[in-house]
Amino acid sequence: MNAVRALLLVVAVAATFISAQTNDTRPPIKIGFMVPLSGGNAQNGRDILNGFLMYLDEIGYRAGGRQIELIVEDDEAIPAVGLTKARKLVERDEVHVMAGALLSSTGYALAPYITSMKIPMVYPVVSADDLTQRRRSEWIVRTGWSGSQPNHAFGEYAYQKLGIRSVVTIALDYAFGWESVGGFERTFAAAGGRIRQKLWVPLSAHDFAPYLAQIPRDVDAVYALLLGRTALQFMRQYEEFGLKGRVTLIGGGTTTDEHVLPFMGDEAIGTVTALHYSAALDTPANKAFAATYRARFKKIPSYYSESMYTGGKWLIAAINAIDGRVEDRAALVEALRRVRPSDLPRGPMELDAYGNPIENVYIRRVERVNGELQNTVIDTFPRVSQFWTFDPDRYLSEPLYER
Amino acid sequence: MSGSPGTPCLQLERVSRHFGGLKAVDDVTLTVEPGARHAVIGPNGAGKTTLFNIISGEFPPSSGAITLDGRNVTKLKPHQRAALGVARTFQITRLFPELSVIDNVLLACAALDRRKFTMFRPLSSHGDFMERAGRLLDQFELSNVRDERARHISYGAQRRLDVALALAGHPRLLLLDEPMAGLSTPERVAMRGLLEQLDPSIAVLLIEHDMDVAFSFAARVTVLHQGKVLADGSRDEVSANELVQQAYLGGSVNS
Amino acid sequence: MAEPRATAPDWRLVVAGLGAVFLLAAPPFLSAYWVGLLTQVVILGILAMSLDLLIGYTGLPSLGHAGFFGVAAYGVGILSTTYQAGVVASIAGGFIAGTGLAALLGLIVSHVRDVYFLMITMALGMVLWGLSFRWIPVTGGDNGIAGIPRLETLIGLPATGPIPFYYLALVVFAACIVLMMVLVKSPFGLTLQGIREHEPRMRSLGFNTWLHGYLSYVCAGAFASVAGIMWAYYNGFVSPTYLDLTASSELFLMVTLGGPATLVGPVIGAGAIVILKNVMSAYTARWLLILGIVYIVTILWAPQGLWNLGRHRRS
Structure with a gap:
């Protein structure tokens, strides 16, 4: 009994001491x-x-x-x-x-x-x-960020800096995919570019062959918006289909985000994407x-x-x-x-x-540096708003991006 | 419902059933009079149970017509034929094993009653069902096991329950598929007693291996052999028939 | 009439009694969080019981049952937000949507049994999920529909919050469990068990077993719709996860864990899964593993489910 009391005393003292020290x-x-x-x-x-x-x-x-x-x-x-x-x-x-x-x-x-x-x-x-x-x-x-935010910047960039005129999009079939593609399409089309076709893949997709087979070979670029496992699978099959090197691959930032990039191989090199972050940001x-x-x-x-x-x-x-x-x-x-x-x-x-943040949007290209793949930042759009250059009130009176 | 006087209870006209190349039932014509006691005998594989399945509607005949009380029922489903008064038991007992004996009988009592669709009133509050089920249990000596699950009662009691289920809907035609099969001697005696006490207005068609039972129970006997009717007539005619003697009865009357 | 065999009071009676007292009296003494969990238990309890009508009584193993639950919830969600419908119209709409769908799909599924039934209900459930996911203008797709108003306010309860809603859900739960208990004891309920036990014999006795199976499917869909309506109001939003395969299989698990053909068992199963999920996941991200272990132990030690412990086993 005494031992227990002694122990309690010690605990009490220690507690007082600790709380006194942190002064909380x-x-x-x-x-x-x-x-x-x-x-x-x-x-x-x-x-x-x-x-x-x-x-x-x-x-x-x-x-x-x-x-x-x-x-x-x-x-x-x-x-x-x-x-x-x-x-x-x-x-x-x-x-x-x-x-x-x-x-x-x-x-x-x-x-x-x-x-x-x-x-x-x-x-x-x-x-x-x-x-x-x-x-x-x-x-x-x-x-x-908002899904369309970096893509507004990217649509314009693709037309003006990358010289892309026609694009096929391939994106996950849910709100994130629609908003990313929607944002890209809006500024890309406004600049004069043309979306030839929009392909939507279910989140559960395992095989991209049916989609890749639909891509016309004379298109300037393929815009891919994927995540995780689907991004890995897509990259591999894009190369297997002989598209890599023939049709420029661009996309939303998640497609080459660092949560999947280390698991990709050389097939990912050269892919240009846009996001508000890159682990390689210098x-x-x-x-x-x-x-x-x-x-x-x-x-x-x-x-x-x-x-x-x-x-x-x-x-x-x-x-x-x-x-x-x-x-x-x-x-x-x-x-x-x-x-x-x-x-x-x-x-x-x-x-x-x-x-919503007003923040930089980085245009990143996948490169191999010191043996590792990274999203090298090749251009920066400073202080990008979710409304891009549009008037917020007018923007909000328009419908949300959908399929 | 019942046909005019003189209309047979059941009539099969040139009924056949083929399974691939096998003619399980081949061109059978058969008449069962109202209230008849009629046995169908024949060796294993003669097509007796197939014949029952055709009559009760488990599957349709490949050709031929089936008439109940003058009404053509060839295309009707089993539950529709049951509604017209056909009931049957099975060679291998078919019960509701996890339900109590009383629930087994209650289900059978409700089968032909519109109140089987009653959803929001307990069955136990339907007094007439309970009463009828109670009477059937008494009649078939099942009252002492009324709350046991059907799968836990003795085999003899299960066979009796099978017959009780068939009788619950007041059938006009009862098909009994070897009700004695597998029973011990005292149980057979009891079952025979029950069969002999059946309402005389019910026509009974009995499949039976035991010749003693068949010939003592039925006034009329049909002999099937390889799907065909070998003989059909009163028990004396049939037992005197030479073909039957040769093909089937020879020496095995007391099997 | 002979009395049923005299037995000592079953432990089930004691547990059910204690459980009822707890559900009735405990919430005022519990934190809002626990009241919320209990609300989930009673709503999912209704849903699990409705599936028990199919699995336990009629013997039809459905793997798409969350579909009706979800469609009724979407009915409430769409009517009460997009169309600003009143509470009566929203509830009626949700109920009609879920039950009507069961009446429609029942025409397709009630022709098959056993594993075929399992597969076709699973397929239809996935079609419904796909619809909720893809029919964006109506369902909001993956994002679902938020902003469903509070039921307590809509029906004019003097107070709002977790406790009034809980008691509302409890009243609905009590009504559903009483109705379902009468249903399974009714002549119709007995015919369902007859189908489970021996369908061909039912036919030869004179039952149109297709019709009975179909009606049981519709009844189960109706009770699932009630649960879906409550779920929509409880969460204040609807989303495709209400009716995905995970939801249907978790529901299946509640019934088999608790004990099919008992009604009370599935409620216990719902309670066990809701509580386990929420309590366990506070301590470990591996709670799915623990749920798996619980399930395996149940299969080994109480293969007929918790509520059938100590009862005769089916062969």
């Missing part, structure tokens, strides 16, 4: 975070989480004078599960702020709940255009980020990895800006829209009035 009078800031950690999207989810963990480590899990407690949940890439997890984080864990989500469907499903509960949330990846356009929420801040901030990330996680950071490093930096900057008073949620969300942390791996960024 306020309880920790609870951040709820969710991404898919199981199933087919787990790898991307893991990358996003890694970026966040890395940033939180850098700041020692402290912000605004308070300790940070991170609560991680797996949304399984199923919207209803995401909503259940959001409810758990908000109603049970009573988090002050939320971050995460990968898929647009989850993003859309969460939005009404986030809005009704008045919980500030950061979307680092979800790229569905309308989330910061016609269906935006004042409680959601996007630190990633800036001090990115070099430091990429080197640390590689050392810690033993792989090249993907755009997913960078997304929540930057998203985390953004969130922490906002918390610092209000001295950690996260209980004032309106102030927090206002700060999220106002702050402008510098030295981001992806370069300068600010948020527009709709909660």
